[in-house]
Amino acid sequence: MKKTLKIDELIAHSRDIKSLSLNEVQSKQIIAQYGIPVVQEIVVTNETQAAYAAGKVGFPVVLKGLGSKLTHKTEMGIVKVNLQSKEQVCKAFEHVKTACGTAWEGCLIQPMVTGRREFVAGLIQDSQFGPVVMFGLGGIFAEALNDVVFRIAPINEKQALQMMDDLITHKLLGDFRGESGVDKTQMANVLVGLSKLGMDHPDIKEVDINPLIISEDGKVTAVDGLVILNENPAKACKIDINQETALKQLNTDLQTMMYPESIAVIGVPRTPLGPYPGIYRCMRDYGYAGRLYPINPQTKDIDGVKSYPSLKALPEAVDLVILSITANRVPDALEECIATGCKNIHIFTSGFAEAGEKEGIRLQKEIKAIIKKGNLNVIGPNCMGIHVPASKTLTWKMASKISGPVAMISQSGGNAQDFAHLANTRFGLFFSKIISFGNAATMDSTDFLEYLASDKDTQIIAMYLEGVKDGRKLLDQVTRINPKKPVVILKGGLTESGARTVASHTGSLAGGEKIWKGFFKQSGAVPVESLDEMAQTIMALHHLPPVKGRGVAILGTGGGIGVAAADSCARTGLQMPPLTPEVMEKLREYIPPAGNMIKNPIDAHIVVMRLNLMGPTLQLLAAEPYLNMFILSLHLDWIYGMNEGEYVDTIGEYLAKEARQHLNGKPLVVAWRQYQPKPGINEARIRLEKILRKAKIPSYQGLDQALSALAKTADYHAFQKENNTV
């Protein structure tokens, strides 16, 4: 048996012989140095050695072919198990050596490690997240089940334990059919070890430990291992988020861009070219109060305002330059920015890498070089840039002038605009900043996130992401920011065919769904699946006190709705606990049985009709420790029908003033149903929602939306509690 080499020596040796995969012995030497328990083994090169080694190891033994090119040993028939005698070992040796051919470097003798439970663990280098640890079910079912979870390195023991819990087949890790539960500390060490290995050795592209066998006593052994190197030696992966000076400068520059005192727009047509009036006119019409310069060399004025032929002709170096010209003219314009000392640029223009066509990709490369040379701050290209109500900046047609606590970072300009409208008009949510950044040729989502983390006007951060350049940085930031400012993320392109479209849309790579799942688990970021869900969730996070559990009580009318609520609860992971007999008895004192069902949901028409019964009911329920939040379900068509809407307002005002005093600090939301789109009902609903919002009671269309928003809010607070961040 050779002496154990250091990892760098093993890697160097592989590079010397131009092999990207290390053989089994070398691979296991590497993982063993990170504390991963590997099977005992002896390398032999002839039959005599084999027989002797087998005796030393103790029968039964396993004999395997060894060689850096032998990566699918079972399929090649070069793994012989359960060898009971020296004769069998010798026969196997001969057979295996022949089967390996020129790839043969020797044979391995190992004891038979038995265990009915097999897992796999591994490490991959992800293009967005760098080293990522994998853990999953192994053995013959691995492929059929695909039960694997990922975490982005580095991970700690707690996160490793969570990985085990996240497996669908996690029951196999407990006591199992007479075998002991797995030694979880030991298993966690394997995963943490892989994580460290990945962090320390960026040269390693992939590690595969398959199988990891759990013995009857719960101990873990790596029976096989494979290490694969990157084609090109890589530099060490360091988390260096403390480039304090650069960061401070970037934040200062971004602050200038968000509150520019002067803006030049290059590319302002004499008359609008279509229904979109162009950036200059949008900015002007929104009421931008700073100095706004239109640039167009072919005219002297734009709508009566003096126009300039170039940046050079301006009376000052502006705080922000916006490029709205064709892609092929962008490089020259950037050079002009450098020449005139304009540092901050938003490139609106599209036609770069996003289309996936040659010329665009070339142009994007070219502008990146210019940006780097000039040390410019550039948002875009192919994006809507910045909208800040407080600085009256806007690049699209219409937006509210009200400022609010929500910031949005969006890779899609369309989603930025749509979300702004949606959040404003339907959910009464307003914005501190909206940043649409498109192709992210230089500045990426993480740069804006860092800025918003310290922005005093921002309390909640919404992100629409397709790809991300530095996933590891994003993970670190979100983990840090999320406890104070909830980060809600809509990740586009999670599914495979989605990923294809992402590639064509922004030219960035989308990560696999399972790795992103790990990202959300690690960072505690709030995942949403649509812009609507994003707004609904932010409304709950913004208005509600912490949701301290998963028990929801639903009060309202309609049994069919109650049935649906129970189904929805089960799907979102909330619970609808049955009321205790004592509570039911107390409710029955003033709620008659006919037409009123006292369970959970409480289907009690009378409580909605007579508001003097609602206070005591809420108070009674709010005192129950197993009930953590409340939904009041209102059938608006019905309530409106009582007196042409007036009672809708009455309920709203009751909830806003009286009801809140009976909640024991627990969250309340309203879920309304409206099946008749009568103008009168619409108006009553809009009034109701306004009254409720002012009282910090979010309202939702239907129980599903309410339950989903509450579930996500409960998840958020549970994560914070579990991680002691609050």
Place this chain on the structure above:
Amino acid sequence: MKKTLKIDELIAHSRDIKSLSLNEVQSKQIIAQYGIPVVQEIVVTNETQAAYAAGKVGFPVVLKGLGSKLTHKTEMGIVKVNLQSKEQVCKAFEHVKTACGTAWEGCLIQPMVTGRREFVAGLIQDSQFGPVVMFGLGGIFAEALNDVVFRIAPINEKQALQMMDDLITHKLLGDFRGESGVDKTQMANVLVGLSKLGMDHPDIKEVDINPLIISEDGKVTAVDGLVILNENPAKACKIDINQETALKQLNTDLQTMMYPESIAVIGVPRTPLGPYPGIYRCMRDYGYAGRLYPINPQTKDIDGVKSYPSLKALPEAVDLVILSITANRVPDALEECIATGCKNIHIFTSGFAEAGEKEGIRLQKEIKAIIKKGNLNVIGPNCMGIHVPASKTLTWKMASKISGPVAMISQSGGNAQDFAHLANTRFGLFFSKIISFGNAATMDSTDFLEYLASDKDTQIIAMYLEGVKDGRKLLDQVTRINPKKPVVILKGGLTESGARTVASHTGSLAGGEKIWKGFFKQSGAVPVESLDEMAQTIMALHHLPPVKGRGVAILGTGGGIGVAAADSCARTGLQMPPLTPEVMEKLREYIPPAGNMIKNPIDAHIVVMRLNLMGPTLQLLAAEPYLNMFILSLHLDWIYGMNEGEYVDTIGEYLAKEARQHLNGKPLVVAWRQYQPKPGINEARIRLEKILRKAKIPSYQGLDQALSALAKTADYHAFQKENNTV
């Protein structure tokens, strides 16, 4: 070895010894008679026999304890495997006999059946569906994975094969790591055999075949088996849907109830008691044209119309009696119906079994007896009864007077009303009949379904179900009706906690989610999860030509939306196939690259802006065999902004007239987005949707809804094609 007994003898013997479970040998004798391949075995009662039997079977052997009370043999340590010699057999015999104690009836000697793949199959008696066949993954992962599927008996070979395909781990049934794929015919025979066994022997409550081992050559062997009997001997389960005479009579009676020439309402207050004016006034106000008699012994008139003290006082025996009195007065009223020859009754009254309280349950029993005695046709209690626009019958406040092709059967009165409003006003769908049937004390959903099957005014049937009394009958009906009239089912209470609420709501039992999944797979019924989805799906089924594949092309604007579409497609099971280079090239001839992405989705602003480009585009795409349907995605805020709405109408009219000619008979739907709830945009949208509906182009809010409705429609047509029903 005893001679094989007939199944009836085996069951009788178990009844004689008062045992509900049969021992392993008896159990396997039963299943073997249904063609299920069982392991060879010999019963032995002493060591000498054991050793002899082992020799006869051939080493290695398995020795097990035998006894009808020994149902968890592995856990008891009374299964000894891989015995290699007579000595080991004798030792095992002694050990097992001792461990079994008084439950010991002998030992079993079996050959070792080896195979890495283990499955389970079984049979259970479900309270709603009767005998149900189960198939799933067995072995050590069975419990951890819970990968099992169900089908309602009887099943045929094709359905058995589908069960195998439905397993998450179905890959294990194919060629697998050097072992042959399972003999699917043999496995199907096991499942079909279980199905027959269940149909022939209702006395059998449960059959468990665990494990079913797949040998290396793919052959199937039942290595263990357990048969459990019902506590009380049951009658044979017969499907008897051909009670022609009774059926015809019921359909005739239902026709009378749907189109009554005279109605009496028992229980009409002098003045309305609240916002709900009561059934009499609803019926009158909706314009019921027949003879409508209010009954109230305490007054002489209702709103100026003559009132009657009782049914007896009426000038005729009415076609329909509606009871709107307290629950305790219902029995007397039913007796009066019998006395006066009124056969058809709707009991609106609640307070029966649905509340789960004693008195209500007693009352429901009482009225069931009266109904049976009088051979009455009763809808309810606890329901809204019948709404038929053509006969001007309505029991709630407001409804459209337009008739249409959709019928609804609803266990919840609230859902019936809500769905009617929703479908009318938001989706332009109208009804032939709506039947709200509540507790189904006598007439159940299946009775109404049978009626609607032959109702010439009904083309599509929507059902909201919580429980069903005769699931087998429902399955048979839906399977028969669905090819001609799509049956869309919203099943409440699928999840566990949902089921609890169902029990409290209608007093009926809800079936398990997995069994209902089997129901949908077998019947081809279209499953939906909410009333909205129900309306959206019906709109597609009603308007569209058959969807003949899963390839969808999306045309519209906004890359972020395209990314989301790809994700949604993947989730619904639709595909968004990439366009061929030839098609892309042709499109590029008139669609410039700047701002227009030619992939799938086609993000081409210009095609929406210049309608003369849309025809050729659709025509080009519609000729591609891999594209089976089209979604046009419209951003209404944007389009409205072009000229205050006029262009919205222009697009609508273009689609309604011109576009349809370019579709090659393939379905087109519109998905609109609107983020600004401006009145003008609302109005333009409503106009657009009307224009489109008239042209049989369904329109949806957002891509998700459109994709979901298209996916369900594609599923429907695929099922029909696969089952040669069309």
